[in-house]
Amino acid sequence: MIGHLNGRLIEKNPTELIIECGGIGYEVKISLHTFSAIGSEESIKVFTKLIVREDAHVLYGFASKEEREMFNHLISVSGIGPNTAMIMLSSLVPDEIAHAIQSEDVRTIQSIKGIGAKTAQRVIIDLKDKMVKMVFSSENIFSQNNTNKFDALTALVSLGFDKKNAEKAIDKISTGEETVEQLIKEALKIL
Numbered sequence: 001m002i003g004h005l006n007g008r009l010i011e012k013n014p015t016e017l018i019i020e021c022g023g024i025g026y027e028v029k030i031s032l033h034t035f036s037a038i039g040s041e042e043s044i045k046v047f048t049k050l051i052v053r054e055d056a057h058v059l060y061g062f063a064s065k066e067e068r069e070m071f072n073h074l075i076s077v078s079g080i081g082p083n084t085a086m087i088m089l090s091s092l093v094p095d096e097i098a099h100a101i102q103s104e105d106v107r108t109i110q111s112i113k114g115i116g117a118k119t120a121q122r123v124i125i126d127l128k129d130k131m132v133k134m135v136f137s138s139e140n141i142f143s144q145n146n147t148n149k150f151d152a153l154t155a156l157v158s159l160g161f162d163k164k165n166a167e168k169a170i171d172k173i174s175t176g177e178e179t180v181e182q183l184i185k186e187a188l189k190i191l
Contacts, residue, residue: 006043006044008021008042008043009044014035015035026059028046029060030060031086032090033089033090074089077119087112106121148179152183152187156184156187170187
């Protein structure tokens with residue numbers, strides 16, 4: 001409903017921002033990760049998610065689209081509401097959560113306040129397949145100069161191939177000179 005806010009930062013504290021857009025001050029709930037990512041500049045942009053409940057309309061804000069996507073995945077899990085998801089995003093950055101889910105690290109997820117063993121296992125079961133398709137900056141094993149490898153990997157994952165196997169296949173065939181199409185064709189032969 002409200003995809004992002006681009007405006008003037010009026011107030012900032014560790015749990016919320018007030019952003020003025022067109023003369024209206026929007027109160028936006030944020031994680032500690034977003035709090036540290038947003039500097040003290042006057043003009044800011046935050047990606048948002050509006051949650052409508054019986055008793056309130058709450059706007060949640062994120063420094064990146066990836067953090068918002070992780071929030072959406074987390075609240076899709078039974079037993080995790082928006083506040084718990086924000087606690088999770090305050091405790092760990094999105095790529096740490098994704099890595100913990102992919103590696104089935106129950107202990108890391110359970111270390112977050114308010115998350116018990118059953119909820120941690122449910123998060124892993126419900127989100128493991130979805131995390132394979134997400135790409136986070138620190139999870140990216142390729143240099144930024146080689147976008148062909150990255151694009152080929154993204155294409156293979158979207159086709160349904162396991163990310164780790166696709167990475168191995170691309171690494172075997174890549175010399176750095178191939179086009180995206182060549183990488184995909186050769187990787188498909190291996191996979």
